[in-house]
Amino acid sequence: MIFKDHHIISMTSFSKDMIDHILETAEKMEPIALGKQKSDLLSGKVLAVLFFEPSTRTRMSFETAMYRLGGDVLNLGSVDASSIAKGETLADTIRVVDSYADAIVLRHPREGAAFLASEFSTVPILNAGDGAGHHPTQTLLDLYTIKRQSHLDGLKIALAGDLKYGRTVHSLCYALSLYGAQITMISPPELRMPEEIINDLENRGAKVTEVESIEEAIGDVDVLYMTRIQKERFPDPAEYQKVANRLKITTDLLKDAKQELRIMHPLPRVNEIHPDVDDTVHACYFKQAFYGVPVRMALVALVLGAIE
Amino acid sequence: MGEEKELRVRRIKNGTVIDHITAGQALNVIKILGLPDASEGVVSILLNSPGEHGKKDVVKIENRELKVTEVDRIALIAPNATINIIRNFNVSQKKKVHIPEFMEGVIRCINPNCISNSNEPITSKFNVTVDDDRPKLRCTYCGRVISENIAKHLL
Structure with a gap:
């Protein structure tokens, strides 16, 4: 499978075979990501990291992915101090940076920014989030977490929280539909998954059910994927509090869960997962954050043609 | 009566007549086609003209033959429009618009x-x-x- 010079813009361009290949490659990268093995696979290569919006784990995991493979990172630094503050267009920034680097990681506040960058760049673009649009490397690391900590085939997964606006859950659901997953949506009525997406998922082979509380689903699922509910979605703070309290995981709630249940969260969490849950066998959100490293190592190595 | 109808906007000798435009959309058609900048000839616009299937708009562009690719863009707002290329007062080509991909x-x-x-x-x-x-x-x-x-x- 040839990934060399491919842009990684959105999950919609990935087939199941392509996803499987990335996840298998990531698995081979894991010992290097853990520091147990050394690698100079990307020695002499430069990755430019352009973040027009703050991010901690996505930026750091791309950087560490590159360092672990012996490559170098060129960071844009603060947007305030750069030419962007002087009004340079993204197109111009990309045309300049692509002559300094072998690949570009981009996070930008506007939807479609990564696609625009791919139109102007002579090197591969890796989309690390474009506004409310796509964030394919997050989806791939979520899939990798499910594969490593549970199983992708025959998966029963529940997604809880803000399913209306959360781009990560939309993109994850589309990818899971390729594996014929049974998906249970848990959300308050005001944050339900858009009908159009549910119809799409069913047409693509996923089985979807909707419930309003975690209790209704917890006994049956292999993976519970929690997301943060944002306060600003609710005009009334009391209403937010009510909803937030209802969608909270506690050790008490986990009594009915299967031993194999794994709880995921893209982080940062606020209070939707009680800290006591961290010590249970079910918690795998910190592991999930780590998995971002081997997945991004795999992606960078693939698009740079260092491996096939 | 027929003569009166014809005289509302006179026949053109050479150019393009866009007929059967959804009533009320002629000005948008003009905008999409970039007229009048895109043509130096006279452009006539007929709004709410009575047609066989109710009201329609018509645009006549003198001395300019529009290309199909140019005109297909108007299909978004006037899907039933027809394009008539006029040469020496006769319709030399007649085409329907198609919504481009x-x-x-x-x-x-x-x-x-x-x-x-x-x-x-x-x-x-x-x-x-x-x-x-x-x-x-x-x-x-x-x-x-x-x-x-x-x-x-x-x-």
Whole structure:
């Protein structure tokens, strides 16, 4: 499978075979990501990291992915101090940076920014989030977490929280539909998954059910994927509090869960997962954050043609 | 009576007549075609003209033969329009418009946060599909779909 010079813009361009290949490659990268093995696979290569919006784990995991493979990172630094503050267009920034680097990681506040960058760049673009649009490397690391900590085939997964606006859950659901997953949506009525997406998922082979509380689903699922509910979605703070309290995981709630249940969260969490849950066998959100490293190592190595 | 109808807007000797435009859309057709800048000839516009199937608009452009690719862009707002190429007062070619699969630089994306609505050196781009006879435009950049009131979003 040839990934060399491919842009990684959105999950919609990935087939199941392509996803499987990335996840298998990531698995081979894991010992290097853990520091147990050394690698100079990307020695002499430069990755430019352009973040027009703050991010901690996505930026750091791309950087560490590159360092672990012996490559170098060129960071844009603060947007305030750069030419962007002087009004340079993204197109111009990309045309300049692509002559300094072998690949570009981009996070930008506007939807479609990564696609625009791919139109102007002579090197591969890796989309690390474009506004409310796509964030394919997050989806791939979520899939990798499910594969490593549970199983992708025959998966029963529940997604809880803000399913209306959360781009990560939309993109994850589309990818899971390729594996014929049974998906249970848990959300308050005001944050339900858009009908159009549910119809799409069913047409693509996923089985979807909707419930309003975690209790209704917890006994049956292999993976519970929690997301943060944002306060600003609710005009009334009391209403937010009510909803937030209802969608909270506690050790008490986990009594009915299967031993194999794994709880995921893209982080940062606020209070939707009680800290006591961290010590249970079910918690795998910190592991999930780590998995971002081997997945991004795999992606960078693939698009740079260092491996096939 | 026939003569009076014809005299409302006179016949043209050479050029293009766009007939059967959805009533009320002629000015938008003009806008999409970039007229009058795109042609030095006389452009006549007929609004709410009585036709066999109710009211319609007609646009006549003198001394300019429009190309099919140029005219297909108006199919989004006037799907039943026909193009008549006129040579020496006779219709030398007659064609229906077809909704193009790809559209560039005609419509503005409805997502205010789309990168195509910023100061980048690009034009808007849409992939066009037809659903129940109605065009559906998906922004190539952000993926947002426009399926209603398309004329409102002309650039």
